Structure formats: C-alpha cells, structure tokens
Amino acid sequence: xxxxxxxxxFAGSMGAGKTExxxxxxxxxVLSTEALNTDQERHSKLETTVGIDYGEVTLxxxxxxxxxxTPGQSRFDFIWPVICQGAIGAIILIDHxxxxxxxxxxxxxxxxxxxxxxxxxxxxxxxxxxTNQDTSIYKDWLIQQDLYSPLFFIDSRxxxxxxxxxxxxxxxxxxxxxxSV
Amino acid sequence: xxxxxxxxxxxDIPLSLVQKFIAANITTQNIKKINLWDKHYSPPSEIIEKTxxxxxxxxxxxxxxxxFGF
Numbered sequence: 001x002x003x004x005x006x007x008x009x010f011a012g013s014m015g016a017g018k019t020e021x022x023x024x025x026x027x028x029x030v031l032s033t034e035a036l037n038t039d040q041e042r043h044s045k046l047e048t049t050v051g052i053d054y055g056e057v058t059l060x061x062x063x064x065x066x067x068x069x070t071p072g073q074s075r076f077d078f079i080w081p082v083i084c085q086g087a088i089g090a091i092i093l094i095d096h097x098x099x100x101x102x103x104x105x106x107x108x109x110x111x112x113x114x115x116x117x118x119x120x121x122x123x124x125x126x127x128x129x130x131t132n133q134d135t136s137i138y139k140d141w142l143i144q145q146d147l148y149s150p151l152f153f154i155d156s157r158x159x160x161x162x163x164x165x166x167x168x169x170x171x172x173x174x175x176x177x178x179x180s181v
Numbered sequence: 182x183x184x185x186x187x188x189x190x191x192x193d194i195p196l197s198l199v200q201k202f203i204a205a206n207i208t209t210q211n212i213k214k215i216n217l218w219d220k221h222y223s224p225p226s227e228i229i230e231k232t233x234x235x236x237x238x239x240x241x242x243x244x245x246x247x248x249f250g251f
Contacts, residue, residue, distance in 0.1 A: 025249075057245075057248065059245060059247075059248050060244050060247070060248075061244075063244065163249055163251075167249070170245060170251070173238065173242060174242060177234075177235055179235055179238060179239045179242070
C-alpha cells in the first residue's frame with residue numbers, strides 16, 4: 001500500500017460514491033480493488049471496494065497528497081487507523097437511501113473524530129426515490145447534536161460537487177488552525 | 182525589571198503597560214495570585230513553533246487551493 005505523508009480519507013457507507021469521488025479528483029488512474037458484491041441486501045451495486053482505493057493529487061513542488069477510500073463495510077474497520085494517521089481530514093459520504101442514514105453518519109463521525117477534527121459530510125443519491133426520508137433530517141440532526149461539520153448534498157460523479165466538499169474541508173482546517181486566508 | 186522588559190518584547194506590548202499592570206495588581210494586593218512566569222508567560226520557542234506550524238499549514242493549503250482553483 002502506498003502511504004503518502006499527506007492524506008485525505010474518503011469514508012462512508014457502501015455504494016455512497018467514495019471511489020467515484022476519488023476518481024473525480026485524482027491526477028492518476030485510481031487504483032481500485034473492486035470485487036463482486038455479495039451483500040445485495042445492503043446495497044444492490046454489482047461490485048464494491050474490498051481493499052483501499054487510492055488516488056493522488058500532485059501540487060506545486062511535486063508535493064503529493066494521497067486520496068484514500070476506505071472499504072464501506074465495518075468488517076474492514078481495522079484498516080481505518082492505518083490510513084487515517086496524520087490525515088489532513090476526512091470526507092464522509094453517506095447514501096441517502098440506506099436504511100438508517102443518521103445512524104451511519106453518527107457511527108462514521110464517532111470513528112473518524114478520533115483521527116481528525118477536519119470532517120466534511122456529503123449525502124449522495126438524493127436524486128433516487130427509494131426512501132421516504134426527507135433531506136432536512138441531516139441538518140436537523142447536526143443541530144440537535146451540536147455538531148458543525150459542513151454537510152452538502154452531492155453527486156460524487158460530478159467533479160464540481162466533490163470540489164465543494166474539498167473546499168469545505170480545507171476551510172475547516174483553516175478554521176481549526178486559526179488561519180486567515 | 183528584566184522580566185518586564187522580556188514580557189514586553191515577546192508579547193509586543195509597551196513596557197509601560199506591563200508596569201501599569203503590575204502596579205495595579207500590587208495596589209489591589211493581587212500580585213501574589215498572579216505568577217507572571219508560570220501562568221502568563223509562554224516560552225518563546227513555543228510561540229515560534231506555533232507560528233511555524235501555522236505558516237506551513239497556510240502554505241500547504243494555499244497550494245491545494247491553487248491546484249483546484251478555489
């Protein structure tokens with residue numbers, strides 16, 4: 001596994017679009033480890049990530065940032081500490097159509113808050129009508145929990161949507177480090 | 182006096198203000214409660230380290246912003 005010094009982690013539920021999000025930002029073809037999805041009850045997609053997705057962004061001075069996508073299934077949670085150590089921040093992606101999206105957010109936030117203060121949340125698949133849940137549940141829940149992580153509804157296949165999340169994440173880092181732009 | 186001078190330089194506040202602060206606390210018999218060295222004094226190395234870290238993060242995020250045209 002390539003472990004860059006600078007990392008951004010993409011976490012979240014299966015089928016939420018982590019691989020697509022990384023693909024839309026990466027300068028290199030994404031190294032993916034997709035396998036046949038045998039958990040059709042949880043998500044109907046044919047293939048899912050079983051290892052780590054890896055993409056890369058190269059900045060000035062040849063500075064590289066690794067984009068790491070973690071497997072969505074919790075049985076792979078032993079990988080999270082390895083790739084989260086020293087991460088710039090985490091982008092959590094949640095499929096709006098999963099059975100309990102708020103429970104999923106809570107679980108991912110609880111886990112990734114142990115590694116970074118800089119977290120942005122993206123809710124995906126809001127254009128598919130498979131659930132009766134209103135999209136307002138997320139903002140209401142964040143307010144109830146006294147949480148201030150930026151949250152956006154995105155299509156992870158669209159670069160501009162993923163960039164919106166990335167910009168929110170960068171702003172979080174600046175705020176947490178008391179940096180004025 | 183040397184301590185006052187150091188605090189004035191390191192915090193970039195006028196020496197007279199430091200002296201007034203101490204004088205006011207002596208007048209109100211409060212000076213024993215305020216240990217200028219232990220409670221209100223950050224060693225210069227810590228300040229420099231923090232500034233360097235901030236500067237590094239700012240520079241790094243600037244590169245990231247430029248890369249994606251933010």
